[in-house]
Amino acid sequence: MDNQRKINVLVVEDSVASYKAIVSVLENFGFIVSSERVEWKIEFEKSILDKSWDLVISDYYLPDFDGKYVIHRIKELNPELPVILVTEFIPEEAASEYLNLGAVEFLPKSSIIKLPFVVNRELEALRLKQSQKKAWEMLVHGEEILTRSQKISHLGHFEVIFPENNTLWSLELYRILGYEFNEIPLMEKVWNLLDFDERKKIESIWQEVTSENTSKEFILHLNTKHGRKKVNLWLEAERFDENRFRIFGTIHDISDVSDLENSIQLNEQLFKGIFNNSSQAIFLLDLQGHIIRMNRNSVLSFERNESDVQGLELISSIFSDSNEDSIKKLTYGMKLALKNQTFEVFVSYRLRDGREKYFDCDFYPLNDANGKIIYIVLEAKDITEKIVLERAYAQAQKLEALGTFAGGIAHDFNNLLTPMMAYISYLNAEWSKESSNEMIERSLPAIEGISKSLERAKNLIQQILTYSKIEHVSSKQLDLREQLLQVLNEVKFVSANKVTLFTDLGNESAFIEADPIQIFQILSNLYENSLFALQDSQNPRITISLTKVSYEKSELFHVGFLKNTEYWKLSFIDNGNGIPKEILEKIFDPFFSTKGGKGTGLGLSIIYGILAKMGGTILVDSKVGVGTQFDLYFPAWKAIV
Template identity: 90%
Template sequence: MESQKKINVLVVEDSVASYQAIVSVLQNFGFTLSSERVEWKEEFERSIIEKSWDIIISDYYLPDFDGKYVIHRIKELNPELPVILITEFIPEEAASEYLNLGASEFLPKSSIIKLPFVVNRELEAFRLKQSQKKAWEMLVHGEEILTRSQKISHLGHFEVIFPENNTLWSLELYRILGYDFSEVPSMEKVWTLLDMEEKKLIEMVWNEVTSENTSKEFVLHLNTKLGRKKVNLWLEAERFDEDRFRIFGTIHDISDVSDLESSIQLNEQLFKGIFNNSSQAIFLLDLQGHIIRMNRNSVLSFERNESDVQGLELISSIFSESNEDSIKKLTYGMKLALKNQTFEVLVSYRLRDGREKYFDCDFYPLNDPFGKIIYLVLEAKDITEKIVLERAYAQAQKLEALGTFAGGIAHDFNNLLTPMMAYISYLNAEWSSNQTDEMIQKSLPAIEGISKSLERAKNLIQQILTYSKIDHSSTKQIDLREQLLQVLSEVKFVSSNKLSIFTDLGTESAFIEADPIQIFQILSNLYENSLFALQEIQNPKITISLTKVMYEKSDLFQVGFLKNTEYWKLSFSDNGNGIPKEILDKIFDPFFSTKGGKGTGLGLSIIYGILAKMGGTILVDSTVGKGTQFDLYFPAWKAML
């Protein structure tokens, strides 16, 4: 770990103060730096050629060149070396352009506090790529030996897993049988190439091998598109349990080639070991982007069976549900790989159950010894949990900072309100005793208006103070279901709305650890928000349900940072106007309100903060014109103490 903290940093910056700030923030994070500052193009060129650097940190506006030149030059000399831009006054679209050109990250100077996390991430990715590159060299070498050995010996292999009937052919077997690489493999296609009598022999031997768990070897003839071939067929069965087994076999074209079986088996194991044991999801593609092989990690990460997508085009099959931007980046990356270049991109991926994952993808070309591209490779690292944690951390920081800021203002403002409330109380007491004074009588409504305004200001201040003191509540074990029933019985619904309430709270006690006052805050805020959303709806309806869910079998699985295994899920939905998609991510921000001047914008922020402190969370799903559903997750307790 200590060796990873020692880094060589080249800072391309014309401001000494900015350079010192960069060095300081990295050293405070724990990095041991060997750094150098350059500001002129000649110095930059000399430094990147003569010295070795772990990372480049650059301003955009420089005396006689710019950050765009820095990116281009670094990518020419060392495409894998991370380049981080730190500057101001660059529009968002321009920043995106520089990221697409090869910059690892773009940070405003006002956000320099995030630099250590970005540097740590990029160094980890850079070192991982170096190790992966060595692994890939071994993989390519092993695959080349395997492919060439099979081609020289005309020996191909296959595997069939039962009862799924999943079938895999090696590339050489495709050639021997005369099929195109895009053809989906199945052993029935092999049997159609046999003479009738030999086909009967195969059926008998096949049954014998599977029943006796043994191996057999014999000679057959295949009627392929390329002509009639004499082959040596070797079969071996391996039983996993009573119902599942595998048949592994080789088909050796012995028409005019000698036997190299032992060499093939050795290199096949080498290829499988590197390919399937990689920590990354790996797709091996042909030059048209069709999937040839998927390793074990890609099957787990993308939740797709290799047999379902083998032979299909990668982007249109695997990433068909990804957003348009991700598809464009993947298409561009594949084009670069075909030009013998590497490309890294962050893409989103939607699982069949609706969950979204994020992958850091790399496209690579695989070349033969003469430099000709023979395969394309897509490596994908699952960074979903990392992105979710970063978002949660950013939200927590924002809430904490605003809470502290709001609390300070609220205290000072409350101090101003106290004497004003006292003066109004004094005037009410004094003037009410002198009812005959006509001028006083005329002033009483104004006094009453001021008093009501001060009372509303006091309530607002109290809300802000509550928000800023979320962490200072007193918790105990309570029954959430009982609390819900109590709140529902106390709340007076607006009869003019003809509001319908549907509840499904079950019969089981829902024990959680919480502050009862805060639970009342949560429920009353949700109820008030729904009332506002339903005020123009003809048949307003609120639905409340309470169920126990397991972490890995719920929507919480995509959140990633929660610790409990069981949660009480409180769903609170209405059939109101819904929340537009473009502001859905902002509704938990303090002081953000969709009620115009009728709300403070603190209700959902308070709920978010309370649940985060408890170890839970809140998720929202809304469709404009159909309604909104909030799902609140409370860590479950098995029984009261």
């Protein structure tokens, strides 16, 4: 049993029917619900204090209190506990107010079917925050270990960022130099502790390091208020661009050298290991939003090299191709972090090859011992696969529901057509063309027209029934290449002297497991769609290709929910007018058609459904004025030797 599907839900609701509906819709989604209903304020106070809840779902209008009180009380007792308002008759501006007060979502009772998705999202977010908190505690613990190790080994470090001249000293460096912790860190204070000759030397080396972007190490003597100390100074410069760079250094008090240097290195590696091995993509930013460090996961997720973006402003470099809404949210999150607040935001990110990814991001500040913000951190979780799966699930649910609905209507309508066609057949037999009755002779064309219309209606009903019975097929091994050649031979007369056809099908047999009738439907539908798209083209052209691809080395790797390792990719490319973006999102919807009265709108939805049941998929790319490309992916049959 999946413990993550178990949830304890407190339902604040005065309607028993609404309470049962809430529990039912969550259980139908797969949650194992342990719930309690309260409707009076005293019951609510007792339940929220006595028991532990994963979620609170509340109506707004209650007998002796309201949803506003529920939100305030929950946020007072447990700020992390999600509160969802499920109610009616609240204006949109009021709903926004309650979301600002701390409710995670507002749903009308008429939209309760969306509740499981909201609950799933919030529970996932809560678990992620708990995981991030634990990871951060580990990082803080690592930093504490590092600080203690530095104290034991008498090693301090400093960092200076130019041209801002922002300077940071570790706690141990204060002790080594003999300054109080409330002193403002300035490197001039270090140079003031040097003898005259060594100060001249360090000034020269400092200039050399910054100009050559190198590192140096040497021995110095410091005249502190606790006495003269011998120290090892190590400097390293790192340039971000022409005008911005930083110097990182360590000062090791070797007046009494100990064997704790290995311990320091170990803890340094521990801190870096946690940073680089985090499951989240992490960006370390300065207070102007420039990228200082990226961990390994951020390089993989965003497909950007650290050296290419280091020192650049995060939003204008990494997220430059994101949509306007995402950029606004990121900018707002950065502003809140500078005010010592955290902020969570969902953003889209476009890779250089045009693919889009989705991230759940958190901004938060890093403070020094005095509470001063020294860095801003952006943690991003890649949720692309989750978003794709949700969309695919929603599309599958929609197709299944429409298929069931359409199948039922088509079946009943088919029962009505059968006697009508029988009556027409009877009339045709009775009113033969040899009859001398003038009235009957004038009626024969009408009878023939009715007969043709009924035949077309029967064909349409058959398509709808086919769509609703995609699952009920008998599959067998067949050669996709051979099937395609047969279809082209059967339909080639349609495009003769009209469309130029290019084919690249290779010589290898493309074995798949499928129903031959359905494969014929797929291929003929795509071919006819291409012909329709080319009817106004001056130089119509169709290109058909068939290649074998592996899942990991194709664009399927970013689809995220396919299981096979190899697929046969069948591409249909035409140079028609293309499909506008607003229409492209609807082309797989049943009964959606741009052909007017010439199409049923079932062709592409049938193709989508068949491929989904086979474990494949169909992708489309279209540009207005250029043309359209459909890529169909059929799972390769593994049983072939």
